[in-house]
Structure formats: structure tokens, C-alpha cells
Amino acid sequence: MIEDVSFSVPGDSGAELRVRAWRIDAGRPGPKVHLQAGVHADEIAGMLVLHELLARLRDAAERGVLHGSVTLVPQANPIGIGQFRQGRILGRHHDATSRNFNRGFPASAAAGGTLDNLSLWQKRLAELAAPADIVLDLHTDDEAVQYVYLHECFWPAGQDLAAALRAELAIIWDGDSDGAFEEVVIAPWLAEQDFAGRLVATVELRGQGDVSDALARQDADGIYRFLGARGVVSDAQPLPEWKGIATPIGFMETVFAPVAGVLVFERELGDWIGAGERIGRIIARPGDAASEHVLRAPQAGMFATRYRDRLIPRGAIAAKLTGSVPSSTWSAGALDP
CATH class of the missing domain: 2.40.50.100 (RNA polymerase II/Efflux pump adaptor protein, barrel-sandwich hybrid domain)
Structure with missing residues (x-):
């Protein structure tokens, strides 16, 4: 079954903006997964990957090989996606406040009362991801190799993600990440010290210009393989051997x-x-x-x-x-x- 779990937030003008999201539920026991792209609205590659992956997962559910549920948010930031200046999208920072769209998530998630539109958007996105066991936040760098960004509590267990994506690098962080989205997801897990079957990661899909059908299919294949390794789909190809480098963030x-x-x-x-x-x-x-x-x-x-x-x-x-x-x-x- 595919369910529309979209939500709306006010834009800077007060007009309603829609965050489109879908949940594919197999009706069979399995992990809960949340996949999103475009929190930084000028990082486009993940949007195309999830566009590709949505159809595959719908088909997997219809064929009876999907277990658990997968929520997909292919274009997570409608506020940033509208920030065009002189023909170029400026989607990393909020025009009205200069805040980085991917900072301050824990504070927004914990806030009550009347929130500004950016904080409300962050809170609603965090609420959508909160029930998940596995969360992937898809980004891109300026120009980069393929890499993943993982908290130390998920390493080396998270090597399956690096292998599935054929990432050349895994950056392992500790402490805090300045309030990025993954921090709000991991906070209750850290409090419980329960990481079994869980994972949250930022996936950097190379650079901002690396947007093509070929790369999207390759990365969708990788995520599908990873979901197979985690028991979400039962017809995925086996994981390749990982040949990348793992580096503590302080060594970068x-x-x-x-x-x-x-x-x-x-x-x-x-x-x-x-x-x-x-x-x-x-x-x-x-x-x-x-x-x-x-x-x-x-x-x-x-x-x-x-x-x-x-x-x-x-x-x-x-x-x-x-x-x-x-x-x-x-x-x-x-x-x-």
C-alpha cells in the first residue's frame, strides 16, 4: 500500500508550501525506513535518486518482496527550492534569516508554541522521520567523491551502507554535528543507548553537478542493495566488498x-x-x-x-x-x- 504522508508549511510570504512524501507499507513485519533528499535545496542528485527508487519500491511491495515500510521525501525543502537569484538557486541558507537549512533541527523539534516557518518545517520533517529505524539524508558536496557521514556508534556496522553505495570514504563523527538533521534522529537512540538494527547517515552523492539518469540508477541500485542487507527487501543483489577509507572527522x-x-x-x-x-x-x-x-x-x-x-x-x-x-x-x- 502506498500512502500520501505529505504535509504543508507556510512559506516566507505566508502562502502554503507542500512537502510531498509517500509511505510504502508492505503489510509485513520489517524495519521502518525514512529516505529524504533536498534539505539543502540546491543539492539535486538525491531528488532524482528517490524519484527512481520510489517506483522500484512500489513494485517491490506489489511483488511481495518488501518488508516493513519505506517513507520517501524526494524534495524535502519547498522553502529553499524557491530561492532563485539571477538564474541560480541558493538553497543552502534561508534568505529571510541567513540560517543554514540543515542546522538547528534539535532545537526546532523540541520547541513548542508558535514557530517561525523555518523552525516549523524542521519540526514537521523531524516528526515524519521519528518512527524510523533507518534514516538516510541525501546531500551533495560542491565537487566530491561519493562518501557517507556516520556517527561513531554506527561504525563499523554501517559499513554495509558504504559498501552498497560503493562509497570511497566514510567520515566518522562524534560529539555533535551543529544541529544537523541526523542529530535530531539519533538523540533518543543515544539516550537509550540502543542502536540494534538502527542507522542514520548523511549520504553525499558526489558533487552538485553530478545529476544524470546513469548516476541516479547507480545510486538507487546501491540504496536498494543496502535495504536488502537490512532485511527491507528480499530480492536485492549481495553487497560488494567495501574498498574505501574510514576517517575520523577530526583527521579530515x-x-x-x-x-x-x-x-x-x-x-x-x-x-x-x-x-x-x-x-x-x-x-x-x-x-x-x-x-x-x-x-x-x-x-x-x-x-x-x-x-x-x-x-x-x-x-x-x-x-x-x-x-x-x-x-x-x-x-x-x-x-x-
Whole structure:
């Protein structure tokens, strides 16, 4: 059975905005799953993946191979999806308040009384996911390898997700994640110290420009394999061997732009970079050879993410790499601001 579990929230103008969501219930015992995409509304790849996956799961239910239920929210943020400026969507931060759409979820979920529209949207989305045993929040980076972001309590059990998606990297976090969506899901589980059969993860589906039918089918295949490993579907292909890297979040190295200018990368994502090796350069004043600033790897590791545009402002994150020892620049919180 497929049930419409959509909900509405007011937009910035007060007009009603609809968050479309569907729940496919097999009518057979099994895990409860929540899959969503587009919390950051300019991260599109997951929307296409869930568009593809919805039809597959409906078919699985009809064929009697689905166990439990799966809730899908393919485009979770109708507030952000309408924020177009000069032909480009700006869906990471809320225009009216400058708040990051993926921060502050625990506070919004706990709040009572009359809420502003952003907090109300966060509360309703958290309520929709609350009954689930397994929650995947689909995002993309600027440009990146495929990676997953997991709390330490789900590792190494969550390696099945990394393997199913053929992720090249698993970033393992602890403490808090600055109020991201996964934090509001995990909070009651941490209080109970009960993680059996449970998982919440942020899945980074490469970069913002990596949107295609081929990649969507590949990632839908991966999620379907993962659901098979977790007993949600009984006809999935077996998991491949995972050959990626698991790195504590505090070992990740972030390379910031020392100046504004033209950004040129000299190495590719997924490359292994030696300590001190060049990954690129910034030309602050084109035409002036003395204005080139070389970007180097602080320690040996894999080139994991990089800035999407090729004109970068001073202080922006130019690149991120894995490391094998704690980063000298790491403090706490989420990997991204």
C-alpha cells in the first residue's frame, strides 16, 4: 500500500508550501525506513535518486518482496527550492534569516508554541522521520567523491551502507554535528543507548553537478542493495566488498583559500596526495606571476572534496582531504560551516 504522508508549511510570504512524501507499507513485519533528499535545496542528485527508487519500491511491495515500510521525501525543502537569484538557486541558507537549512533541527523539534516557518518545517520533517529505524539524508558536496557521514556508534556496522553505495570514504563523527538533521534522529537512540538494527547517515552523492539518469540508477541500485542487507527487501543483489577509507572527522584536513582569485586544481578527486604535495593554486591577479598561491596537502591523504566554482573568495574552503592523524586545524562540530 502506498500512502500520501505529505504535509504543508507556510512559506516566507505566508502562502502554503507542500512537502510531498509517500509511505510504502508492505503489510509485513520489517524495519521502518525514512529516505529524504533536498534539505539543502540546491543539492539535486538525491531528488532524482528517490524519484527512481520510489517506483522500484512500489513494485517491490506489489511483488511481495518488501518488508516493513519505506517513507520517501524526494524534495524535502519547498522553502529553499524557491530561492532563485539571477538564474541560480541558493538553497543552502534561508534568505529571510541567513540560517543554514540543515542546522538547528534539535532545537526546532523540541520547541513548542508558535514557530517561525523555518523552525516549523524542521519540526514537521523531524516528526515524519521519528518512527524510523533507518534514516538516510541525501546531500551533495560542491565537487566530491561519493562518501557517507556516520556517527561513531554506527561504525563499523554501517559499513554495509558504504559498501552498497560503493562509497570511497566514510567520515566518522562524534560529539555533535551543529544541529544537523541526523542529530535530531539519533538523540533518543543515544539516550537509550540502543542502536540494534538502527542507522542514520548523511549520504553525499558526489558533487552538485553530478545529476544524470546513469548516476541516479547507480545510486538507487546501491540504496536498494543496502535495504536488502537490512532485511527491507528480499530480492536485492549481495553487497560488494567495501574498498574505501574510514576517517575520523577530526583527521579530515580542510584547505582554505588564502586569497581570492582564479582557482586551478592540479590533482583529481580520489587521488592520493602526499604530505606537502601541490593540489592546485590560486592566481590572485591574472597576468602577475608573483600573485600565484600554491595549495598543498597538510598531510598525506585522499583528495575528497573541492570548491565547485573556479573563482574563489578569500577564506572559502578550497579542498578537503583525508588524514591519518588529527588535523591541526580541527576543533569540533560539523565538517562544513
